[in-house]
Amino acid sequence: MVVGADGRARCFWGASAADYMAYHDTEWGRPVRGDDALFERMCLEAFQSGLSWITILRKRPAFRRAFAGFAIEAVAAFTAED
Structure with missing residues (x-):
């Protein structure tokens, strides 16, 4: 400590x-509660592979913009053109 x-x-x-x-x-x-919040945490953990967590924390605003705030329904509606 x-x-x-x-x-x-x-x-x-x-x-x-x-x-x-x-x-x-x-x-x-x-605890992380709610489907979208859990989805965000799982995605960020996946993106962290090979990177430090501070890198992900600093990029989190950009990830949120890119992934529609990690709203599952919005991400599921993405198409190849998005």
Whole structure:
């Protein structure tokens, strides 16, 4: 554990970058609920293969734009022209 300048205790990796701090404090270790939220997490985990998680966190806004906010129905309606 590491105590940050803000006085919060975090896992060592959660204090290593601002993106990680936000993820650690608001998402990590919390259940993901809802089909679209689970779909997003599964997709991001797949895209992470061979990359660091911070890379995926930093690219998440672009992934959300590219995948219609990970709305399953919208992604299922994609065609080759999309």
